[in-house]
Amino acid sequence: MESIVEPLYRKLRQDIVECELTPGRSFSEAEFGRLYSASRTPVREACRRLEHEGLIRIIPFRGYIIAPLSVAEFHDLEEMQLIFEPEAAALAAERANSEELEEMKNLATYEYRVGDRSSYREFIQKNYQLHTLIAQSTRNKRLYDVVSNIHIRLMRFFYLGLPFDSYGPALVAEHIRIADAIYARDVEEARCRAREHIRMAMDRSATLLMSAIRFGEAVFDSSSSLDGTIPNTRSRARRI
Amino acid sequence: MESIVEPLYRKLRQDIVECELTPGRSFSEAEFGRLYSASRTPVREACRRLEHEGLIRIIPFRGYIIAPLSVAEFHDLEEMQLIFEPEAAALAAERANSEELEEMKNLATYEYRVGDRSSYREFIQKNYQLHTLIAQSTRNKRLYDVVSNIHIRLMRFFYLGLPFDSYGPALVAEHIRIADAIYARDVEEARCRAREHIRMAMDRSATLLMSAIRFGEAVFDSSSSLDGTIPNTRSRARRI
């Protein structure tokens, strides 16, 4: 349909999600235009969309920054998951059609090699597809939109290289349990397994964060905050 | 900050929510520009935002239509409420500060006169404020955004003149029970009362829809659908 904005938006989103564009890095519209061979209008439109989705921050009359990652945001996203994923799984168990059920089994059983980076990246994608497929199976478009957005934001943390991949086998096992419950159209079981999955994921990330803090690593972006304050790291655009 | 887009967006959103702009009505960017004294660029930007929020539909190379209302959308929105609002109330019971608690009590006890149209409109606003205040008290920005968007979409149905107002006293009583539970920081009670509130609201709207159908009224927009199909009512913009 739209021949410039749509592909540009997708490419930008992909680059942000995969952390090709470093969180916190600043840009101008012209710079994006040069990088992605587009004029300001489509760049602007794509950026507005990304801002709405929480991947970019706009600083009026100054420029843009790739939204920094923060522990607070990660926590909020997990909290959101805990609210809707069990319900989504329950609704999916009622409403998914047979193709969707098959596809879920497929996605859930993706074999993945611990320590293999490209395999991990593949797994992140499959994970996104599985969770959004469940959301899609609820037949509730609004719910799908929310689930998709939350997962897109979460994926940035995974791509950042947090060593979630070491939990691979556990994740796969949990996914299979959810998919099986939905396949069996067992509403209550689906809800429970999904809740369990998110709870486990929260435990795992808490463990990782704790050990990171213990070893004094800077976890994500320390200057980021929820109140809209702009970190005062100097703009790269200006430094050039 | 932005001196044209922001006010324009707010005004447009208000006019759509209050059904000043009839659902299903079509417009061009130029037409909006004339109506709201703005050039195409800000109009375009505001419309893109509204499209993202589900209040406007964009027909590529053709124009815009005010998103039609449908029973399906109403159902989806209520389902979303049932998922998010009980958890929001529970979290608010844990995290709200004292000003927020006071404000909730205030909003919940708004006295409202059945049959009085302007009082009903006032009530719709208070209802929105109460529900978003609860969401805000969770300290989870994503949750707030979702709840706010759901309610903005729902308000269009209320403003459309659906006779929800006859249920006023029941609504107020339910609101007070939720606010009381949160005030008492009773997490489980808050969750239950909120869930009860949404369930009751769903029952009430189902009753209203049933009687509307019984009497052969066209309920909302019969041609609207979820699959992105554009209703083929002729464009008003073109007819002029």
Add this chain to the structure above:
DNA sequence: TGTCAACGATCTGTATACTAGTTACGAAAA
């Protein structure tokens, strides 16, 4: 009279010129 193709009106999509806000930097003054 019915059908189909070409044209034109009207719209959005995109590029760009212009306006105005922000801030870094340097010169002048204390």
Add this chain to the structure above:
DNA sequence: TTTTCGTAACTAGTATACAGATCGTTGACA
């Protein structure tokens, strides 16, 4: 040497010109 203030350089915000898509209309032809 330090501070302050003006200016220039850079930014996004806005208006508009132009290109390209869509679809209704109309006229020619079967």
